Amino acid sequence: MHSTYNYWLVALSLVVATFASYTALDLSNHISVLTRPRLRHIWLAGGAAAMGIGIWSMHFIGMLAFSLPTPLGYDFAITCYSLAIAILFSYSVLYIVTQTKLTLLRLLTGGTLMGFGISGTHYIGMVAMQMRPAIHYDPVLFVASIVIAIAAANAALWIAYTLRGADQTRLIAKRIGAAFLMGIAITGMHYTAMAAAHFSHDSVSGAANGIDSQWLAVTIILLTFTILIVTLILSRFDARTNFLVGSVSQLNRQIVHLATFDTLTDLPNRWTLMERMERAIHTSKRHQNMFAILFMDLDGFKIINDSLGHSAGDEILKAFAQRLLHCVRSDDTVARLGGDEFVVLLENLASPDDAAEMADSVLSRMRQGLWADSQPLQVMPSIGISLFPQDGDTAEVLLKNADAAMYEAKRGGRSTYRFFEASMNEAATRTLQIQHALHEALKAGYFSLYFQPKFRGDNGELTGAEALLRLHHPELGFLSPLEFIPIAERSGQIVPIGYWVVRETCRQIRRWKENDLPAIKVSINLSPRQLEQSDLVATMLDIVRFEQVPCEQIMFEITETVAMQDAPKTTNMIREFQENSFEISIDDFGTGYSSLAYLQRFRAKQLKIDRFFTNGLDDGHEGSIIVSAIIKLAHTLEMDVVAEGVETDSQFAKLKGMMCDEMQGFLLGKPVTAEELSAFLHQQTSQNLIKFKARKEST
Template identity: 40%
Template sequence: MRNRDRVKTSFASLPTQAAVTEEPWPPTPPVLGAHEPVAAGRVPWPLLVGFTLVFLLFWLAPPLEGLKQSARFFPVALHTVMETMAIVVALLVFAVCWHAHDTPRASGLTVLGAGFLAVGLLDLAHMLSYKGMPDFVTPASPEKAIDFWLMARYASALTLLAVALRPWRQRLESIPRGGLLALVLGGVALACLLRLLHPELFPRTFIDGQGLTAFKIASEYGIVALLLVPAAVFLRDWRRGADYDAGSLFTAVVITILCELCFTLYSNVNSLFSLLGHTYKVIAYAYLYRALVVAGVQAPYEQLNREIGIRREAEERSEFLAYHDALTRLPNRRLAADRFRGAAAQGQRSGSRVALLFIDLDNFKAINDSLGHLYGDVLLTATARRLVESVRGIDTVSRQGGDEFLILLTDVGDAESLTPLIERLLERIQEPCRHEGHELISCASIGVALYPDDGEDFDTLLKKADMAMYRAKGAGRNTFRFFDTHMDAEVEERLRLRNGLHRALDAGTLLLHYQPVVNLATGAMEGVEALIRWRGEDGQFIPPARFIPVAEESGLIVSIGDWVLGEACRQAARWHADGHTGMKVAVNLSALQFRRGDVERSVVEALRKSGLPGHALTLELTESILISDTEQVLSVIRNLKRLGVRLAIDDFGTGYSSLSYLKRLAVDTLKIDRSFVGDLARDPDDAAIVAAVVTMAHSLGLLTVAEGVEDEETRRQLHALGCDHAQGYHFARPLPAAEITRLLSEAGLPHEPALAG
């Protein structure tokens, strides 16, 4: 670990803070412009009951009989004021409906407005016609006033009936708005002309000294009958929560019914019932107006406010998501980079450092794959909370994406001072997280880079913290590493090798060397192991130990393995064609080829194209293949065995092999690892292990091959222990195919006679 300045702030005693909640923020907004129902309005039941009781009191109470006949309660002046109020409200109803926001798409408003224009005009004719008013074309009289009254009331009742029976928001397409207005004005004009010019066409409604006629009373009851239908409809819609103010419309209709009942009972136009009826009419109009203000003015305004609120919320959500992670609500990489710039500027002024921690959960994929993404989200949220609780308020915890987090620590000193905090982070991450009966346990690998030592910009620090995190994973996971300059060189080297391997497949700079496999009993070369070699651009060979791990990491090992298999089979087929039909070739397969490639297809294709018989090919399997998806591996191996291909377990004894695997895989050969062979002549433990392996193999009917034979003494001892075959520098180094061909033509290895002795 590098020496740094001592830390300025102690992390061992930092206060904790909670800044992450499990609730997502912000909630998903509704679709902009979506229609939301207007409140149906409240029905003032106490008011309706009170009005009804007043009406019944005036109607049924015997002591009030004298008051009912009096002509003093409703003088002309008061009558005129109340009618004027009713006319004004009716015309306001028309104006609001006609210019309301909903008019183009709501027939309820259009019909109501047109109808009450007619009602207002007919009420005006009524006001100009009752006794005591100046002549309106013809002399004023109670009958003239009553006729216009009945016209206005029927216009009102029919309008409310039409509004109730048509869906409120059904488009009015049969009659255009201008045509509807002309029809209403024409109808009112025709009614007025008929009454003014031909009064004889209208039945008697009032007789002086006698009061109302039967026709007049029946007409009022007809209005009441018509109003009962919209009252029932509006009450039903109010109970269902209609998208218009059905409550106010219902109230207006009920009060209008009381109004009409009053006008079946008076005996003179200035009586108490006439006053009560006109009072009810004005109140009913007021409730109509209220319903229209809600539907035509208040509702659009509220809808506009809702849409503005929704849009503002969407903008805030968009701004939030631009700088935060939606799941954990942590800052994202963009905001972390912005905060780094501020921390770096402060660090320059104070002479302090900024630390960037790159955190990757080690077993997150296993949890996601086994339990599902919901459990993965729970674990990520819990991890985010623990990270926030473990750092100071001036620090930043960020989610990089997936199962990766960043922590930006400001105002820090040397690397050693960060160790207690990082160790605490590792402990907090390992704490169990329980969800729906499952216990989720994770661990993490952490890489650390410091500003300005390791870089002066965010992207450079992020890259180097990432390198250090992968070094921590390589060190066994659940640990941390600080960046050092050697990591840069390693990454550059791996990148260079990866790019070179891509080119090598096309450029033909990959080639095979073959190491002889010798029968220890006869000294004869019975086969070879194909070993890949790579000649670099400078003409020098690059050791397999350097480029094979890069090939596996990048996935190139699959295509490289297919090439090796095909090339080895072609070369072995040539040797068979030259008469060396006993030659066998062994090819190594990696675990990645089993997981990502189609091994069976590759083997079949290589044998078919080369013409090599299956028994001449040996596939060497590493023990790591046996512990990954065993059933799938067994299925592939069974199919390969049907082709006659032989199987060998490479480096036996160093991995995870078990006798059950040997039995189920039906292998043919065990290759004893060089770690047991190198000191065979000097280490009795190695001799015992080799003897045990050979005995076990023979008891199972398997052949044995010892790797790494470097001297004659080792060869003799292996032969004495019963080992069947061997390979190593004592016999020959891996050789080009031409050299093996030469040896075969010379009928053996250069020192073959010595081997037979």
Template identity: 70%
Template sequence: MQSSYNIWLVGISFAVATLASYTALDLTGRISLQMSARLRHAWRLCGAAALGVGVWSMHFIAMLAFSLPIPLGYDFALTSLSLGLAIGASYLALYLTTRARLTPARLLGGGAIMGIGIAGMHYTGMAALRMKPGIHYQPAWFVGSIAIAMGASSAALWMARALSNDDERHVVRKRLLAALVMGVAISGMHYSGMAAADFLPGAICGAARGVNATWLATTVILFTFAILAATLMVSRFDARTSFLVGAVSKLNGQIVRLATLDTLTGLPNRSTLTDRIERALQNSRRQRSGFAILFMDLDGFKTINDSLGHSVGDEVLSAFAQRLLLCVRSTDTVARLGGDEFVVLAESLSSREDASALAESVLDRMRRGMWSDSQPLQVMPSIGIALYPEDGDTVDTLLKHADAAMYEAKRAGRSTYRFFERSMNEAATRTLKIQHALHDALGAGYFSLHFQPKFHGNGDALAGAEALIRLNHPQLGTLAPLEFIPIAERSGQIVQIGYWVLREACRQIRRWIDQGLPPLKVAINLSPRQLLQPSLVSTMLEIVTAEGVRCEQIMFEITESVAMQDAPKTIEMIREFQASGFEIAIDDFGTGYSSLAYLQRFRVKQLKIDRFFTNGLDEHGAEGSAIVSAIIALAHSLEMDVVAEGVETETQLDMLKAMMCDEMQGFLLGKPLSADDFSELLRERMATA
């Protein structure tokens, strides 16, 4: 019997298949996100009803597009049964795709069962025509339609599982494309099944008086689109609600994290540490036990941060934090207070020896690591230890005392640890007073310069002077540089102090010239913080020019250890100074780690032998003499002058003369003098010349 199709209804059937497929993909994502088993089951039931109606509607719209030259109708009972089969197959699909695991065996088995269910729906729907005589099916097309149903079902299950994550990139676009593919597969199954059907000549439809085809077409189309659209809207609304709930939850988590953890290292912050120390105090009072606070500060971190940048500094801090976690017990708290300050709260420590062992373990582990992925930097902490209950019974007191002990560790040579002692409070108080004094010193005129004479190798002729700063405070008295310079360096005040030293030295040179005294070369020390200033040389040149002094009368001294922290940059800085007419000396030579290659590239005017080696001429005999002699020979081979510091005995003076040392300075030859006293020395030298 000749058949035909309504092309518009065929198109609508494909649209319904595609919409149903997209609904299935979207529902899979929603069900996977549900945490409650009851909610997942409810979503599967509702989704199966909507998806089943969609698949069944595609089939029946396609059936309604099919026409024969006889009246057609559909048996209501069989039509309802086919709808039940569609809903059952849809539930199976949603159940399989939202399980914890979808193994290949489950995929193929589920695809086969679902394919048979969809094929059963199709052929049950065909049976609802109640053709007499019955429909004859071609075996090849019949088997092919079932195979297509199984393959399409397996592909649909796989795509639904693969695209179940709503957070995946471009997921809507991917689901639309997958829905089109699934729509083609579902339609292909239906029309291959229709191709398998042969309607014999003279056959009649026994259900022609059943469900009216026109009414059924209109009703199915409207209700199907309504149900699928409503399901999608509910799914999207739930997705939006879930997104907002997730966003709020994530924001709350971030707020809690910001309030309790350090953002750079992920360690507990000051607030969290305070809470844990409070809890430790309560537990220790109840159990009558003790605990320790280890306060740490990274040695030389400011130089790393200023010279290599904050990004490298952050990497160093993060690496230190991770290594520190490995150095302590799992029950200890490691926190970052800010900057390069870290604290370890070690609870239930039974003795002072246990705290020492923990501190030594930290220092030992820190000596073994490279601290930055981009820079081979090793950083070491100075550690201060305060114990409960000996050193305090409040959070603030324990932290303050551990901090004071840490500064004592720095004063003791750094990279070590110290326990808090009552005398440290006095040192900490004095440090605070010096900080306040430095803040007012420049404006109040508390600074002054002393000049230590330098003599030529014969020990008689004056070669120049080294400018040494003093702090004369009305309450603190006269402070030596060793006491206030490190504090000024840490605070950054050393930069402005350095400019003041140069300006005051130039003014004094100008006074000597105006008084008719011989102009001498004055050496001025440069600090590590000064060397980090990009405009250092230009500023120094402006000061010298403004005071009317020639650059040749100023020599800047850089300690060997500072020069080698960033040797290439030091070389660049030295060249810039020399191009402006200044001379450079390497101070404290022998205490750093210079290589001959860099020493040759520095090409400075002078090397100043550290007083340790000068003292060794007396203390170490021939060995000490050999070292100093080698340094002098090395410097002369590189066309550098040598200055020996700390000459305090006649023996040292005689040996240095014999070694052809170019210049010497020390208490034996001349102590640091005020500007007026040094002027008198110049006058005396002129009178005897």
């Protein structure tokens, strides 16, 4: 029997197949990112219904496009069966393609199932026509239609999976192109199957019911498009909602991470450490065991950070953090409190020896290999250890005691470890008291200046003085510089204190001038922390000019050890001081390691021999040889020599014989107040006046 097609409906069947394919691709991408099982199953069911209806509708519209000379109809129940098959197989396919990993076996299985589902939908739909006599099929075309369906299904699955992880650039265009190819494959299967069907010339449809196929086609097309459009809109809306929810969740996770972890090293921060310590305290109390806190501070880190820059310092901190993680056990906590301070929480310890072994392991590992940028930077930690429960029963106390033990390790030679002892707490308390006293000392006027005179070596005349800082606190009493200067240096308080010393020295020089006393040169010590200030020279110059004191009357003393820590930087700073008429003295010469080349570049005015070598003059011939060599070296470099710590007549005599330019020490003059030095200057002025008058009368 001769058959014909309504080509408008044929074209519409292709459009429906393409639209259904696009919906399937969009749903597979949306369902694959869902994490909640309940929501995932709901979308699988809804998506399968929409996709199944789309495939079924394409076949049914294709059937309605087909006509024979005899009226055609379709059994309602069998047609519903074909729709159910389309939906069932669509669910299976969506389930497979939305899995995390699509293996080759899973691809072939899913593609084969989908191919049989498409074929089954078509051929059961053909049965719904209830043709008499029955339809005969060309075996070759029949098999070809099934092969086309399976091949198209496998291609669809592969395209859906690849587009799922594709770049978002032009994704919609790619998905439309893929859907069009899939639509052609599906319609191609349908019309290949239709070509395989042969109808007898006397065939009639037992399901013919007189319904207008054109109106039925329009109704099904509109219903199908409505279902697919609604499905796509809901999918896009739900995807957008999930994206926003996911973005908010990700942002919350990032905020929590930033609040609980260090941004540089990605180690737990102080807040997280305190929380884990509280948990460790609770666990240790319940199980009656101990844990340890290892508090670490990197020795010499600040010098490297300042000399090489903060980026190099950051690399060192990250390298140290990684090494530290390799030193500890997997269940231990490594945290960074800030700066160069790190803490390790060691839980479930059998004895204090376990903590000691860990500290030894850390120190040993840090001595090995290279650090950042292939530079062998020798930055070692000093470690303080506190134990729970004997050293404290709260996180704050344990951290404070470990910190105190760490400072004791620094005082004990650095790059070592110390267990906390009760006496350290007293020292830490004393340190805090002094630090507090330093805060209020400047405002309250607790600081004062003493001046130790310096004398010429040949005639014993007063040539100048060294300004010495003193602190007398109403509660703590008299504090030795050896006690409060290191604390001020560590805390950074030495910087404003140092400026106060310069300002007060200038004011005293101005008072001497106002009282017609002779102008003397005053030496002022500069601390390592002061030398780190980029505006040091400019600030000193502002102070001197404001107080109206000549720069030539101020000499700054820099210790040899500090000067050689960064010799090029020291050279530049000395040159800047000298360009502004300040003079420089190298203090404590002989206690460090000086490069003669840099010593020559410094071109300092004075070289001060450390009291250790001055005391050695009384110990034998070797001491005299060393001091004599230092004096000759200084004179060769055109520098004056000052010997400090002169306390015996024999030392004075030997230094005078060695042509030492200046001397200071208890033998010649102890540190005195400004008033006492004023009286001495007045006395020396009177004596010089008497000598002058005597010489004038004799002539």
